[in-house]
Amino acid sequence: MSTAPAQAPSRVRSWLSRDMAERLALPVVWIATIVVFGFLRPDTFLTTDNMFVNILGTQAVQVMLALALIVPLVAGEYDISVAANLSLSAMIVALLNVDHGVSIWIAILAALAAGAVIGIVNGGLIVLLGIDSFIVTLGTSTFIAGVVLWISDSRTVGGISGDLVNNVIINKLLGIPLGFWYALVFSAILLYVLEFTALGRRLLFVGRGRSVARLSGLHVGRLRWGAMVASGLLAAAAGVIYAGTTGSADPTSGLNFLLPAFSAAFLGATTIQPGRFNPFGAVVAVYFLATGITGLQQLGVDTFIQQLFYGGALVLAVALSQLARKRNAIQFTPGE
Amino acid sequence: MSEPDASAATAGGDTPLLELRGIHKSFGAVEVLRGVDLKVRSGRVTALVGDNGAGKSTLIKGVAGIHNFDAGEYLYEGVPVEVHDPKAANALGIEVVYQDLALCNNLDVVHNMFLGREVMKGITLNEDVMEARARKTLDGLAVRTLRSVRQPVASLSGGQRQTVAIARAVLWNSKLVILDEPTAALGVAQTEQVLRLVRQLADNGLGVILISHNLGDVMQVADDIAVLYLGQLAAQVDTKDVQRNQVVELITAGRSGDIGLSPAMAEVAL
Numbered sequence: 001m002s003t004a005p006a007q008a009p010s011r012v013r014s015w016l017s018r019d020m021a022e023r024l025a026l027p028v029v030w031i032a033t034i035v036v037f038g039f040l041r042p043d044t045f046l047t048t049d050n051m052f053v054n055i056l057g058t059q060a061v062q063v064m065l066a067l068a069l070i071v072p073l074v075a076g077e078y079d080i081s082v083a084a085n086l087s088l089s090a091m092i093v094a095l096l097n098v099d100h101g102v103s104i105w106i107a108i109l110a111a112l113a114a115g116a117v118i119g120i121v122n123g124g125l126i127v128l129l130g131i132d133s134f135i136v137t138l139g140t141s142t143f144i145a146g147v148v149l150w151i152s153d154s155r156t157v158g159g160i161s162g163d164l165v166n167n168v169i170i171n172k173l174l175g176i177p178l179g180f181w182y183a184l185v186f187s188a189i190l191l192y193v194l195e196f197t198a199l200g201r202r203l204l205f206v207g208r209g210r211s212v213a214r215l216s217g218l219h220v221g222r223l224r225w226g227a228m229v230a231s232g233l234l235a236a237a238a239g240v241i242y243a244g245t246t247g248s249a250d251p252t253s254g255l256n257f258l259l260p261a262f263s264a265a266f267l268g269a270t271t272i273q274p275g276r277f278n279p280f281g282a283v284v285a286v287y288f289l290a291t292g293i294t295g296l297q298q299l300g301v302d303t304f305i306q307q308l309f310y311g312g313a314l315v316l317a318v319a320l321s322q323l324a325r326k327r328n329a330i331q332f333t334p335g336e
Numbered sequence: 337m338s339e340p341d342a343s344a345a346t347a348g349g350d351t352p353l354l355e356l357r358g359i360h361k362s363f364g365a366v367e368v369l370r371g372v373d374l375k376v377r378s379g380r381v382t383a384l385v386g387d388n389g390a391g392k393s394t395l396i397k398g399v400a401g402i403h404n405f406d407a408g409e410y411l412y413e414g415v416p417v418e419v420h421d422p423k424a425a426n427a428l429g430i431e432v433v434y435q436d437l438a439l440c441n442n443l444d445v446v447h448n449m450f451l452g453r454e455v456m457k458g459i460t461l462n463e464d465v466m467e468a469r470a471r472k473t474l475d476g477l478a479v480r481t482l483r484s485v486r487q488p489v490a491s492l493s494g495g496q497r498q499t500v501a502i503a504r505a506v507l508w509n510s511k512l513v514i515l516d517e518p519t520a521a522l523g524v525a526q527t528e529q530v531l532r533l534v535r536q537l538a539d540n541g542l543g544v545i546l547i548s549h550n551l552g553d554v555m556q557v558a559d560d561i562a563v564l565y566l567g568q569l570a571a572q573v574d575t576k577d578v579q580r581n582q583v584v585e586l587i588t589a590g591r592s593g594d595i596g597l598s599p600a601m602a603e604v605a606l
Contacts, residue, residue, distance in 0.1 A: 192460075196460040197461060201451070201461065202451070204443065205443070209440030212439060212440045212448075212451070213451070215422065216422065216451045217423040218451070
């Protein structure tokens with residue numbers, strides 16, 4: 001347009017000048033963590049096997065699950081059922097592929113379809129019946145966990161096709177398992193949608209000013225529902241990557257990803273784009289937490305450190321975002 | 337009343353921008369609007385006044401497409417129209433500035449002004465164009481400029497917020513702007529500023545509906561005053577033809593001297 005300002009748009013300027021320290025605090029702390037543990041345990045910590053495969057590779061599942069949480073969180077909804085969804089997805093892949101000899105690709109499609117159905121049911125209950133998303137997904141989560149135990153007879157199903165395992169954790173690009181790159185691609189897509197499309201902007205308004213959004217003629221119900229379906233799909237994709245990472249599926253271990261995913265989503269909201277749930281903030285948060293835990297374990301600290309770290313990080317992240325930045329604080333319930 | 341009005345509508349020249357006839361609206365057993373008539377003309381500020389519960393908000397939400405009227409005619413530029421959702425109202429050039437609910441506090445001015453009608457460049461939002469248009473519209477309203485259109489709405493003063501909300505409404509070549517209590521929470525200086533802005537909208541040729549409880553504001557800025565009394569239009573009169581105390585009587589009793597509802601009607605309404 002002819003009226004475009006001569007100087008750089010203020011958006012760019014604000015990125016460069018303002019709050020650089022805040023945006024980059026967590027990434028810097030992450031790098032510092034790597035340096036410290038590398039110094040303390042150079043023979044075990046700073047190996048490619050540890051850094052690239054153990055941390056970057058296996059944590060791809062955790063990144064995917066954090067992304068699945070971010071979409072509904074932006075729209076002002078919780079999805080507690082993502083971890084159960086992940087377990088179901090991994091179990092569907094294993095059962096169809098191993099027990100029934102179905103092609104791995106069909107099995108993956110079936111898992112994603114199940115994830116979408118879960119999202120549709122969650123969204124329907126939340127939007128059509130007006131039930132709080134926390135309660136709905138707490139219920140469906142337990143229900144799904146029961147279904148997983150039922151269909152698997154409570155056993156671990158191993159021997160998933162090498163096609164999946166190779167393409168997730170064995171084959172590498174730049175020395176890092178492909179699963180990591182998948183998670184990064186999904187993060188980039190999500191960043192694009194949330195930050196650079198009208199859809200993302202509208203989701204943000206639905207989360208922060210639901211009445212404003214409704215009075216502006218946005219289809220608030222549809223957007224909330226869509227966020228739940230996207231969450232279901234992303235959680236199912238996380239399940240597929242989990243199945244590929246371990247080559248098997250067990251009925252319960254997937255649930256352990258839930259709290260770290262919340263920790264990462266909230267801790268990630270204090271960095272990169274502070275005050276907003278953002279995908280690359282979550283990526284940094286996942287790897288910061290994983291690095292810290294792996295390092296401490298290699299120093300000989302007991303496994304309880306995992307709970308201390310993830311639980312503490314969740315509370316700390318929420319406290320930080322509330323205290324340090326009242327004006328941009330994350331809202332936990334939709335605005336007026 | 338319908339015969340001469342109908343011919344006037346087709347003649348065009350003096351067609352009201354918005355005309356409502358015999359509007360009814362109930363919520364369950366409660367009849368909120370009972371045959372309301374209203375005319376709004378371009379270039380004029382029409383004040384919509386009435387006591388709490390008179391039906392002002394319901395009427396406005398119906399015009400804006402938030403509620404649907406149960407019965408009655410909705411004519412826009414002389415043509416009967418169906419307005420079933422806010423988008424349809426926007427498409428006609430109708431914009432509403434809602435009291436308190438106009439803007440999302442923790443997002444910036446540009447985000448708020450373009451919500452629901454984002455400008456795209458290819459497959460991404462065109463932030464530069466949106467920012468430039470926001471600034472241009474705000475400058476065009478000739479009010480004390482904001483420090484930045486990228487500051488969050490929460491950091492603005494009450495008057496600046498109303499300005500942004502009004503700027504949002506005029507950004508779209510709108511023809512009818514409805515303002516719900518725009519000065520309710522403002523100080524004296526900021527009220528003056530916003531009222532000047534309201535006057536300016538009408539002087540620029542827009543139709544303006546101003547909902548207000550403040551009769552001082554109404555007498556100062558409105559060209560005509562429509563008084564709702566318990567879900568009925570008591571009267572729509574030119575501001576210059578009435579005194580403030582007459583308007584008060586219309587609001588509280590539905591009639592004042594020979595203006596307003598007939599004694600019988602006012603009684604029935606009670």
